[in-house]
Amino acid sequence: MERRSFVQGAGIAGVLAAGTAPAVVHAQANIRWRLTSGFPKALDTIYGAADTFAKKVKELSGGKFEISTHAAGELVPMPGLVDAVQNGTVEMGHTAPYYYFGKNDAFALGCAIPFGLNSRQMTAWQYDGNGLKLMREFYSNYGFISFPMGNTGAQMGGWYRKQIKTVADLKGLKFRVGGFAGKVTSRLGCVSQNIPGGEIYQALEKGTIDAAEWVGPYDDQKLGLNKVAPFYHYPGWWEGGPQLDLYVNQKAYDTLSAEYKAIIECAAAYAHTEMQAKYDARNPAALKQLVANGAKLVAFQKPVMDAAYKAAMDLYSEISASNPAFKKIYDDYSNFRRESNLWFRFTEARFDTFMQSAKL
């Protein structure tokens, strides 16, 4: 049986069902894999990273390694992505790991936790610190391997019908917030809830919710939230640098030649860098347009930030006390965060602060 037709015909599920370690795919064999995204195509920067990745894999392999990309829900709904990659329903998934904190809070550490690492720090922790090693060790419990594939940078704090001036203003606030961050906003008194992006506008307009965070100017602009909730708070202290990950089913990955493994790694690296670049290049014009259309930019005041910070640190202590997987990773993560911020406060911060106040 020709290798190619075996791999194509049986699919990874068939390979796994065979129950034995599959042989390695020849370098240069033709293969087709499927990638499910955790996002809709409308998020062209985030979903676009999966398309960029697939395009680069095809180019790098001379057209022999083809990956089809699928929006959330097309093959697998977003909440089922981890299971689908684990089970081999698809070979690959691209998502924000913190969505899956219900399985284990440690997922959030591979993406973003409130008052966590910023974008450069997260990449540094993954590429040259212990981050990638620790997260892969954790993910091995779910039968997949991870590759950093994108970051949005520090997100905005979302859209509010009324301005948040004090911590008391958060009490009872019906707040749409994604992922793990709801654990902290709930401790501050918010009624935290996760509703899909496409339903946010209507919920805010009707008053079903009082506030909603999404991403940042470039993505938020598409939802038009400035028309129904004008106060645009910042920073999104729960997402200082959320990383997207490519998850690859480990058994499928093990069938690949060293060449194809390198192709996945480097194509993901290209997409990782390009996604942050896209946000950085496109957010400025979107922010200007949002402000021109009525958005009121307001910083969260320090007492609000301080209360949120304390709630977050308390939460991490509590989780660490009962979850050894979280504790092991968080100990390294928090040490990296402390050391990194001690350094970034000097030359990086001083340079940026000067440039941000200069008449350019």
Add this chain to the structure above:
Amino acid sequence: MERRSFVQGAGIAGVLAAGTAPAVVHAQANIRWRLTSGFPKALDTIYGAADTFAKKVKELSGGKFEISTHAAGELVPMPGLVDAVQNGTVEMGHTAPYYYFGKNDAFALGCAIPFGLNSRQMTAWQYDGNGLKLMREFYSNYGFISFPMGNTGAQMGGWYRKQIKTVADLKGLKFRVGGFAGKVTSRLGCVSQNIPGGEIYQALEKGTIDAAEWVGPYDDQKLGLNKVAPFYHYPGWWEGGPQLDLYVNQKAYDTLSAEYKAIIECAAAYAHTEMQAKYDARNPAALKQLVANGAKLVAFQKPVMDAAYKAAMDLYSEISASNPAFKKIYDDYSNFRRESNLWFRFTEARFDTFMQSAKL
């Protein structure tokens, strides 16, 4: 004649000498190229990017595309790197473009100019703005194509025997400074000079020079300058995010299959991201050790920064008036810088400032 032996035997110089457009190398042909770095091997992060690149190219090609890396001076001295890539003496060079401003000041825009883009902004300008397109258009005059391949992040402002308190303290200061930045420090009254890294310590110790800038804590630590010039000023306003570039001789590049071209692009992207990650992960510990060993961290005061800023902006106006290549790129660059800083001052800056002042 077998394609492989032709390519290997003749080398690119031979191909170019033939005077006709060379045929495209087959996908999967075995080839060996040479890369000259503009740096010594002791700079393991910067030089290391070339090694990472070569390693990834080999992996991505299943061992068929091999690149040997060479320290500055081994094949070509650093100042001759652009000529060597242009002439096809080597197929590739990896360097800091601003070293070559003597050919045209526009080289500096592909790397760093005083009060320029920070690391993320530079990557965004190259990957999703007009930066890469404009720089490649300019570089085509020199017969090569560029790929972003590394960034150091905001550098430190260097080591000073006496503290710089006012603009007057810069008058007559014998200052070792690399690249294009000397044009601005000279306008501030410094006697600007470029001496090799290996000679800085002795020059400072003897008093031949009064101050020297190099890179940041991780690299500076190796030179031991804290022992002879204790005042460690920041920020390095002339290098807020210097990018390293991979230069590839265009005619050699044109011989490559689409697959090998993609391999160069993605291997460079991996090395690009890894180099910044290494600096970000390694600078914190180095800074701590330097301070423990006597380095006195002192910020440049605002009047000094303001005077430098004015001198830099005057310089760019003057160069733009007489150099259309510089003007075309700088117009786009400065527009991107203005818009980007308007955005970065909100959520990114507020998040970072909070984290840098938090008790972590």
